[in-house]
Amino acid sequence: MMQIHFERTGGFMGRNIALDLDLSSLPPDQAAALKLLVDESDFFNLTELRPENPMPDGFVYSITVETETNKHTIHASELKFPQRLRPLLNDLLSRTRTR
Amino acid sequence: MSHRHSIFCILPPHMLDQIAQNGTTAQRDMAVKTLASSKQVRDNRLNMLTAAMSGTFAVTGTKQRTIYDAKFGTTLPGTVVRREGDAPTQDVAVNEAYDYCGATFDLYSAVFGRNSIDNRGMDLKSTVHYDKGYDNAFWNGQQMVYGDGDEDMPVAQRLFNRFTISLDVIGHELTHGVTQYEAGLVYQNQQGALNEAVSDIFGSLVKQYQRGQTADAADWIIGEGLFTSNVRGVGIRSMKAPGTAYNDPVLGKDPQPAHMKDYITTTQDNGGVHINSGIVNHAFYVTAINIGGYAWEKTGQIWYKSLTEKFTSISNFQNAADLTFQAAGEIFGIGSLEQVAVKTGWTEVGINVDSTPSPIPLPGGEGCLKGLMRSLGLVK
Known part of the structure; x- marks a missing residue:
């Protein structure tokens, strides 16, 4: 079991976007691809980031991944967001932009 | 350095303001110049202090714009594509960032007597083509940054155009810089x-x-x-x-x-x-x-x-x-x-x-x- 909660807040428009994914309800190839992105980022070993001073009009991203044994959240501004989470972030962002 | 108007210490600012509002054209020009220069005198003191500390002199009263291209990546500031005084490029986002940033500088300078973001002639740096599918613009504490909206999507699905398209967006971002310094x-x-x-x-x-x-x-x-x-x-x-x-x-x-x-x-x-x-x-x-x-x-x-x-x-x-x-x-x-x-x-x-x-x-x-x-x- 793996669930992903993604949220983006802030930005010039101030419009919040959120996405909840339960991998068990996704097509198997998509679920496998997402799980790979989570694994490759070594998500559960990423250290939580210290709160930052907000940047005017900047986005703030938050990703929470939950499994049977683990739950972890990474919350950071776009400039401080960990590089190795970028592939997962880009995947989640593209899902929120599909019309 | 601006020359000091002898009238600077004679007329109080509220009277100059009155003249600037209600006087004849010549009176208004004089009053506006005096108001601006009294501010400049203060700024020049600051500039001299800064210069003494850093060993460089800030250019007062002129715009210094630099436009960078992030080439759809997220590294800032990116590659320089247009400097102050350069001719327009083929890239509309570059030209908009340059022109609208200039228009914002001009309002602050002409109407409020302000010399750039920090009132000390700070260089105006802008990066365009930031990230892919980036529906945003921001001020990162040092510079302005603009995305191209939904450029990576089919036209029929796009919601956002490039963020340099709107003059007030550029004025908005530059003003975040002004607020930071004030x-x-x-x-x-x-x-x-x-x-x-x-x-x-x-x-x-x-x-x-x-x-x-x-x-x-x-x-x-x-x-x-x-x-x-x-x-x-x-x-x-x-x-x-x-x-x-x-x-x-x-x-x-x-x-x-x-x-x-x-x-x-x-x-x-x-x-x-x-x-x-x-x-x-x-x-x-x-x-x-x-x-x-x-x-x-x-x-x-x-x-x-x-x-x-x-x-x-x-x-x-x-x-x-x-x-x-x-x-x-x-x-x-x-x-x-x-x-x-x-x-x-x-x-x-x-x-x-x-x-x-x-x-x-x-x-x-x-x-x-x-x-x-x-x-x-x-x-x-």
Whole structure:
């Protein structure tokens, strides 16, 4: 079991976007691809980031991944967001932009 | 270095302001120059101090724009593509960033006597083509950054155009820099919403100034042109009618309140800084309409004075109301039409100005004669 909660807040428009994914309800190839992105980022070993001073009009991203044994959240501004989470972030962002 | 006008220490600023407002063309020119130079004298002292510390001299009064291209990556600032004085390029985003940044500098310089973001001739740096599918623009503390909207999607699915398309967006971002160097408003909750409103206010003034529009002729839309024709909306925010800028099946409805009774308490968006700013935006709009004429001339002056001399990092809406009222009284007189208009603007959004006299500010920030008269108790 793996669930992903993604949220983006802030930005010039101030419009919040959120996405909840339960991998068990996704097509198997998509679920496998997402799980790979989570694994490759070594998500559960990423250290939580210290709160930052907000940047005017900047986005703030938050990703929470939950499994049977683990739950972890990474919350950071776009400039401080960990590089190795970028592939997962880009995947989640593209899902929120599909019309 | 600017030369010092001998009249600098003779006429108090409020009289110069009067002349600048009401005098003949020649008188106005003289008064405006004197007002600007008295500010420059102070700035030059600062510049000399900075120069002594850093070993370099800032160029005062001229724009120094540099446009960078992030080439759809996220590394800042990116590659230089146009410097000050360079001819236009083939890239429309580069040219918009250059021209609109210039228009913003010009408003601050010509109307408010300000020399760039820091008032010390700071270089204006902008990066275009930031990231892929990036529906945003921001100020990172040192420079402006612009995405291209939904450039990576099929035309029929795009909601956002490039963020350089809108003059007031560029004015908005540059103003975040000005606020950082002046009031330094915390980007959270009411302080953050005030910070946002200041950016919308001066962003809108840049557009009105460039178009030569009076307050009643302006559209007061923020982010006009950002939406593609696929979106039902005229822009991101409306200062005239907050909450009405867009209403779209995908993007939802413009969430901005226009009154304190609809103030939104949230943890999102740093406490709703882009949402509750509608309240302050609308107070400005009502004031500008009631004063009439060009909004940058009087309402703009009141807010510029408030931002640079009165607001602090923790100013909230009530504080902003009291201080803009105070500033209007200082510039135009106690009980003047302009001061009443400021009060009416705030009343309209549900904030009652507290007009009990605040502690008298130190005379350092004003002309020497007025400062002296104030300290002697000869003027209020």
